[in-house]
Amino acid sequence: MIIGDSVFIKIGGKIVALQKTCKLSASVEMVEVTPLPNSEEDDGWTHYERGETSWEASSDNFVSVGEGSYMPLVGDVAEIEFNFGKISLSGKAFVAKAKLTAQYKSHATVSLSLVGEDFLKLA
C-alpha cells in the first residue's frame, strides 16, 4: 500500500512547502448515445460514449516563510507533478484559488485549488 507521506505535489519543479494533504481528480464527460426506442439497436439500456476529459488538483499546506520555500500565486500557470515512486502524473494547471488561514496561536495554513489547463500525462 502507498502511504500519503510519499505523495507530493510539485509546482514548477519545486515541492510546495509543508504539505498536509494533496488531491487529484480526473473525470471524463459522458455523452448519452442511447438508441431510439424500438429501433434495431434498442436494448432497453442507456448507452454512452466518452467526451472531454478534465482534471483538477488541490493541496492543504502549512505556510512557510523559510529560505527555499515556494508558494504559487493565484493566476499562475504552473507545472504540476504528482509523484508515486517510479510513476508520476503531471500537467499544466492554473492556480485558481488560494485560501490563507491565520488563526491566533495556531499554525497558518494555505489551501490551493488548481485546474488542469491541458492534458495530464503519465511518466
Next chain:
Amino acid sequence: MPRQNQIGVPAFRNISLKIYKNMILGKIIRLQHGVSGQWYNIDKERSSVFTNSSNYVEGAGNGRGQAFYGQLKSWSAEATLLIASASDIATLFSLLGAEASPWRFVCGETAYSGKAYLSSFSLEANKRSLVIIRIVLIGTGKLNESEI
C-alpha cells in the same frame, strides 16, 4: 404516467472486482452499484424521427402525438480502493481515456458484468495515511447477472 423505478442491490459481502481477466485494482473497501429505470414519453416529435411523419399523422387520426411508455435502464458503480502499487495508478489513468471495458462485480454466489467507462478517479494523499482512490464507473449497455 412517467415514473422512476429503482432496483436496490442488497449489502455486499465478499466483494471482488475484476477488470479484464485477473487484474485486481488494489483493495476495495467500499463498492456500490445499482440499476435504475426511467420511464420516458415518446412524443410526436420524437416518434416522427423513426416513423414517416405523414403516416404518423394519418395513424393518429387527430394529428396529435400518441404517447408511448417504456423503461430505460442504466447502471453505475462506485468503488473506494486502497492502492497497492504505483502501477495501479497507471492502470487507472490508462482506463480514463479508454473505450468502455468489461467489469465484473462478484456478490456471494452472483456475478454482475457489463461494459463500463471509468468516468472519474479521485486520489487523496493524506500524510501518514494510506492513499485512497475513489472511482466511478458508468455502465454502457446491459448489466448481466449470472450464477458463479
